[in-house]
Amino acid sequence: MSDTAMTTATASASATAATASERRINMIEAINEALDIMMDRDPDIIIMGEDVGYFGGVFRATAGLQEKYGKTRVFDTPISECGIIAAAVGMGAYGLRPVPEIQFADYIYPGLDQLISEAARLRYRSAGEYIAPMTVRSPFGGGIFGGQTHSQSPESLFTHVAGLKTVIPSTPHDAKGLLIAAIEDNDPVIFFEPKRIYNGPFSGYYDQPVQPWKAHTDSVVPEGYYRIPLGKARIVREGEALTVLAYGTMVHVTEAVCREKGVDAEIIDLRTLVPLDIEAIETSVKKTGRCLVVHEATRTSGFGAELSALVTERCFYHLEAPVERATGFDTPYPHSLEWAYFPGPVRIGEAIDKVLAE
Amino acid sequence: MANRPQDTAGHNSPGLTLHVPEPHYRPGDAVDFSHLTVSEPGAQPRPDEACPAAETHPLATDLIRVLGDDNQAHGPWNPRLDAETLRTMLRHMALTRAFDERMFRGQRQGKTSFYMKCTGEEATSISAAMALAADDMVFPSYRQQGILIVRGYPLVEMINQIYSNKGDKLKGRQLPIMYSSREHSFFTISGNLATQTPQAVGWAMASAIKGDTRIAATWVGEGSTAEGDFHAACTFAAVYNAPVILNVVNNQWAISSFSGFAGGERATFAQRGAGYGLASLRVDGNDALAVYAAERWAANRARANGGPTLIEHFSYRAEGHSTSDDPSGYRSAQEREEWPLGDPIMRLKNHLIALGEWDEGRQEELDRACAEEVKAATKEAEKNGILGHGMHHPFRTMFEDVFEELPWHLKEQAAQANKERRIKWPEREGEQ
Ligand SMILES: Cc1ncc(C[n+]2csc(CCOP(=O)(O)OP(=O)(O)O)c2C)c(N)n1
Ligand SMILES: [Mg+2]
Numbered sequence: 001m002s003d004t005a006m007t008t009a010t011a012s013a014s015a016t017a018a019t020a021s022e023r024r025i026n027m028i029e030a031i032n033e034a035l036d037i038m039m040d041r042d043p044d045i046i047i048m049g050e051d052v053g054y055f056g057g058v059f060r061a062t063a064g065l066q067e068k069y070g071k072t073r074v075f076d077t078p079i080s081e082c083g084i085i086a087a088a089v090g091m092g093a094y095g096l097r098p099v100p101e102i103q104f105a106d107y108i109y110p111g112l113d114q115l116i117s118e119a120a121r122l123r124y125r126s127a128g129e130y131i132a133p134m135t136v137r138s139p140f141g142g143g144i145f146g147g148q149t150h151s152q153s154p155e156s157l158f159t160h161v162a163g164l165k166t167v168i169p170s171t172p173h174d175a176k177g178l179l180i181a182a183i184e185d186n187d188p189v190i191f192f193e194p195k196r197i198y199n200g201p202f203s204g205y206y207d208q209p210v211q212p213w214k215a216h217t218d219s220v221v222p223e224g225y226y227r228i229p230l231g232k233a234r235i236v237r238e239g240e241a242l243t244v245l246a247y248g249t250m251v252h253v254t255e256a257v258c259r260e261k262g263v264d265a266e267i268i269d270l271r272t273l274v275p276l277d278i279e280a281i282e283t284s285v286k287k288t289g290r291c292l293v294v295h296e297a298t299r300t301s302g303f304g305a306e307l308s309a310l311v312t313e314r315c316f317y318h319l320e321a322p323v324e325r326a327t328g329f330d331t332p333y334p335h336s337l338e339w340a341y342f343p344g345p346v347r348i349g350e351a352i353d354k355v356l357a358e
Numbered sequence: 359m360a361n362r363p364q365d366t367a368g369h370n371s372p373g374l375t376l377h378v379p380e381p382h383y384r385p386g387d388a389v390d391f392s393h394l395t396v397s398e399p400g401a402q403p404r405p406d407e408a409c410p411a412a413e414t415h416p417l418a419t420d421l422i423r424v425l426g427d428d429n430q431a432h433g434p435w436n437p438r439l440d441a442e443t444l445r446t447m448l449r450h451m452a453l454t455r456a457f458d459e460r461m462f463r464g465q466r467q468g469k470t471s472f473y474m475k476c477t478g479e480e481a482t483s484i485s486a487a488m489a490l491a492a493d494d495m496v497f498p499s500y501r502q503q504g505i506l507i508v509r510g511y512p513l514v515e516m517i518n519q520i521y522s523n524k525g526d527k528l529k530g531r532q533l534p535i536m537y538s539s540r541e542h543s544f545f546t547i548s549g550n551l552a553t554q555t556p557q558a559v560g561w562a563m564a565s566a567i568k569g570d571t572r573i574a575a576t577w578v579g580e581g582s583t584a585e586g587d588f589h590a591a592c593t594f595a596a597v598y599n600a601p602v603i604l605n606v607v608n609n610q611w612a613i614s615s616f617s618g619f620a621g622g623e624r625a626t627f628a629q630r631g632a633g634y635g636l637a638s639l640r641v642d643g644n645d646a647l648a649v650y651a652a653e654r655w656a657a658n659r660a661r662a663n664g665g666p667t668l669i670e671h672f673s674y675r676a677e678g679h680s681t682s683d684d685p686s687g688y689r690s691a692q693e694r695e696e697w698p699l700g701d702p703i704m705r706l707k708n709h710l711i712a713l714g715e716w717d718e719g720r721q722e723e724l725d726r727a728c729a730e731e732v733k734a735a736t737k738e739a740e741k742n743g744i745l746g747h748g749m750h751h752p753f754r755t756m757f758e759d760v761f762e763e764l765p766w767h768l769k770e771q772a773a774q775a776n777k778e779r780r781i782k783w784p785e786r787e788g789e790q
Contacts, residue, residue: 337751
């Protein structure tokens with residue numbers, strides 16, 4: 001595995017050919033750039049959240065933006081996730097386009113009533129008179145020894161809510177384009193950022209040094225405005241043996257496992273969970289006849305259950321083996337046993353073997 | 359909505375403007391705290407513990423202080439503690455500081471993932487805890503390690519938790535410093551801010567329902583008072599006249615956000631309590647005697663069925679928020695030096711010296727002894743391992759305590775984890 005960067009480069013379908021002038025940035029920089037571009041284009045966009053103003057966010061995603069756009073467009077908030085989401089609903093009702101940050105996904109729960117009962121349903125209950133065009137950004141996922149309050153993957157709580165869109169990027173390139181599309185979207189979008197891969201993709205081997213994004217072609221990010229439409233998956237790698245559905249950090253772990261095992265998998269990075277690119281999934285599974293779903297979140301009622309049901313419903317007669325899931329365990333996120341909990345190469349590798357065996 | 363009414367907001371009036379709070383000082387700024395009103399020690403009246411809540415409300419904008427610049431104790435709030443008790447208090451504070459120093463360094467040396475100091479705020483937990491009965495129930499935030507030290511929780515156990523090692527009584531499940539000890543009437547700490555505040559009220563209600571004599575006390579940061587949970591706590595405490603003390607530690611900062619983002623520009627945090635009809639005190643949090651006196655006043659009141667008290671401890675977070683934070687990025691380094699209420703340990707030490715009950719030599723001796731005690735405890739705890747080096751609880755423990763009993767799916771997952779262990783860490787055979 002000495003030439004991880006090279007292998008990744010050739011394996012990545014969306015890779016841009018390397019040129020001398022190409023610009024490589026990490027995921028935080030890509031997010032910051034998307035925010036900057038959108039703030040510049042649309043004076044109705046405001047950013048708020050705990051520590052996002054002067055300080056620029058605990059992960060630095062909003063660094064420099066208050067200085068550039070002023071305190072009434074980028075500001076700190078009281079520590080009330082309920083207040084942050086509620087204020088964003090009110091601002092949206094006025095006509096602004098708020099991009100609130102929730103410091104960690106684990107802290108979004110005090111804002112759930114405002115998200116589920118309010119933001120998600122404004123359009124429906126007012127027959128389109130009022131909308132909630134907000135994008136809630138929040139770092140999520142584990143792999144940083146953050147314990148149970150800095151590691152959770154609660155995406156399926158949101159995909160279960162009618163009226164919310166859920167987006168999860170896995171590369172700097174996608175993070176920028178998806179965030180721009182999310183901000184432009186007129187419905188509330190939950191934008192979960194996999195914090196484990198802010199600085200570099202992750203192979204799942206926690207004891208190996210982090211590969212910086214600069215070594216990965218998906219860190220080649222065009223300057224200026226571009227959007228990646230919500231609801232469009234990305235074929236990370238084409239293959240024939242099986243289809244693996246993944247998103248966020250797990251895209252990279254899956255890629256590394258398949259590379260290591262020499263499995264000719266077709267890896268699909270969903271990018272958007274709602275709305276889902278069902279066409280890409282169906283096409284791929286009908287081709288390979290086998291499907292594995294990988295996510296970091298707990299298993300029971302996780303998004304994998306939805307994916308497994310969809311694939312079974314739509315591709316049943318093409319399936320040569322039951323759909324498998326490789327997921328986090330159904331426990332709160334542990335601290336010292338993080339790497340026993342995390343769905344790493346061994347769990348994914350076994351699941352692949354199982355799908356291929358039958 | 360066809361026609362706007364005649365009296366629409368006047369088109370000729372000037373446009374509205376949004377106020378966004380700004381702290382007085384940013385990195386590099388010269389600091390001058392002369393705008394802070396620091397009350398005269400001893401000048402605050404001490405109402406009867408059974409008084410109507412409203413009688414305390416002038417104290418919500420004042421600052422209860424006992425220790426003067428002359429290092430003497432003044433006024434009606436002087437708790438008149440004997441020298442031995444004062445020395446014990448000083449020792450707890452010095453030990454807590456020494457502990458923080460070493461644990462912070464341990465994190466920097468890679469022995470664990472995270473640590474949080476309470477430097478400068480020691481009195482807000484230690485003096486307060488000493489004013490409670492040992493079996494009064496406490497619901498702390500993450501910055502009250504001082505309570506465990508007062509209650510005699512072994513340092514080794516604290517370090518085992520911090521290292522998440524195989525000696526950790528919490529089985530390595532929680533982030534460092536998120537202690538729990540039922541034996542010490544110390545509630546399990548949550549990382550989710552302010553959740554403990556209304557829980558303490560519920561515990562206090564239970565104690566009243568059962569005719570118990572124990573009360574509850576809880577601590578929350580000033581920044582966290584913005585959470586809805588805090589307001590639920592105040593409402594429930596007032597409605598049921600619950601035997602509870604709500605301690606708000608106003609250390610001026612919530613990570614990079616100053617207290618203005620929790621409403622501190624408009625009203626004191628003690629005044630929040632007044633709005634709910636709670637007895638409300640505002641105390642110099644760096645004055646160990648004033649903290650003790652206020653907490654004891656509230657404890658006596660609650661125990662006599664007089665109901666809840668909110669206490670704002672006005673203090674200063676002398677160090678970074680945690681090991682993940684570098685405050686030089688958002689506040690002036692001078693703030694700490696210029697803080698007008700000084701350092702709680704220095705002030706108590708100087709008071710004892712002024713009483714003729716202490717001297718610099720004994721202080722040096724104490725500091726050395728504390729450092730030694732912490733060092734010895736660290737060595738002891740390290741025998742149980744440090745984070746990430748394999749000496750953790752067995753893998754099956756990950757699935758225990760999710761429920762009282764393991765359902766089928768957790769049994770299956772535990773088997774899977776054990777299978778993975780054999781592949782990933784074959785050298786750890788026998789650890790399942
Ligand atoms: C519900 C929730 N939101 C956000 C956070 C992230 N967070 C952890 S500590 C902190 C600041 C708290 O400040 P304060 O209440 O003043 O306590 P202090 O750290 O000063 O003791 C924040 C925002 C959290 N832990 N929980
Ligand atoms: Mg604070």
